[in-house]
Amino acid sequence: MNAVVKRIALTKRTVCVSDIHGHVHLLNRLLDKVMYTPGADTLLILGDIYTKGPYSIETLQRVMQLSCIPNVHVLRGNCEDLLNWMSAEETAWMEGLPHILDAGEYVFVHGGLPSENLEHLDMWACMKNNAFMEQGLVFSRWVVHGHWPVKNYCHRIPCHNPIVNERQRIIAVDGGCAINRAGQLNAFVIRDGAFSFDSEDDLPAYRVEKAQEESGGTLNITWNDRFIDILERGDELSLIRHKATGLKLTAPNNALWEADGQWQSGDVTDYYLPVAAGETVKLVQAFSDRILAKKDGIVGWINL
Numbered sequence: 001m002n003a004v005v006k007r008i009a010l011t012k013r014t015v016c017v018s019d020i021h022g023h024v025h026l027l028n029r030l031l032d033k034v035m036y037t038p039g040a041d042t043l044l045i046l047g048d049i050y051t052k053g054p055y056s057i058e059t060l061q062r063v064m065q066l067s068c069i070p071n072v073h074v075l076r077g078n079c080e081d082l083l084n085w086m087s088a089e090e091t092a093w094m095e096g097l098p099h100i101l102d103a104g105e106y107v108f109v110h111g112g113l114p115s116e117n118l119e120h121l122d123m124w125a126c127m128k129n130n131a132f133m134e135q136g137l138v139f140s141r142w143v144v145h146g147h148w149p150v151k152n153y154c155h156r157i158p159c160h161n162p163i164v165n166e167r168q169r170i171i172a173v174d175g176g177c178a179i180n181r182a183g184q185l186n187a188f189v190i191r192d193g194a195f196s197f198d199s200e201d202d203l204p205a206y207r208v209e210k211a212q213e214e215s216g217g218t219l220n221i222t223w224n225d226r227f228i229d230i231l232e233r234g235d236e237l238s239l240i241r242h243k244a245t246g247l248k249l250t251a252p253n254n255a256l257w258e259a260d261g262q263w264q265s266g267d268v269t270d271y272y273l274p275v276a277a278g279e280t281v282k283l284v285q286a287f288s289d290r291i292l293a294k295k296d297g298i299v300g301w302i303n304l
């Protein structure tokens, strides 16, 4: 089936959110944080509203409610299957969603665009387009997408903040909610052609006791390069070898899993954050001699 394109006009300020995955509480907090003004602001929701996260029904209801406000536009994502808990009204609403928003200077899509010509694009190629920014495509207008958590575009230092790729004119906004342990919901804001963002997550605050300097940052294991060998099993952490690079890293045991006879890993890095004593960061996971933390969207280790 061909992708359905909806032509829209942006207002002075556009707030763009993608891959909420059942995190209605983060959506509400984020809209407050960016001081979203219904009607005056354009609000774009780029798909993957429910599934994977905790509050699928509530999130769908909230997004449907928002969609009644002028200048709110919603796209269908690849996780938007029609599920048995959905009412007839919800199903019909979902089936009526477009796959691409064409705003002239900007194009918005859940997964990505196989080409710049928006006519006759395959619907699924737009909704589920993995690693879209790594396909070498260059566009003449900005293409804003979700679906592929931005952390998967970080091959050295994991970061959950939106990525603006000036050369390819591609913007990635999926903060990895419900996918990455340190994931966040991003609001990418376009105001008179200038970009900014805000984010919300569920991680608790953590006060750093000891200062440390930045170190490591040679590898962030991403989804497409997730295969590893376990060299040494520990109680909390294990020594692993990343197959694609041969690099050895220390990984939390709960970030390792076996599938189809192959060991795999997510959310593992050798990056140590630069921090000052007394500084507040976000706690991702605590271990006896170190913590995994997030600071300004960047994930790394802090020694205790």
Ligand SMILES: [Mn+2]
Binding pocket: 019, 048, 077, 078, 079, 110, 127, 146, 147, 148
């Ligand atoms: Mn998706």
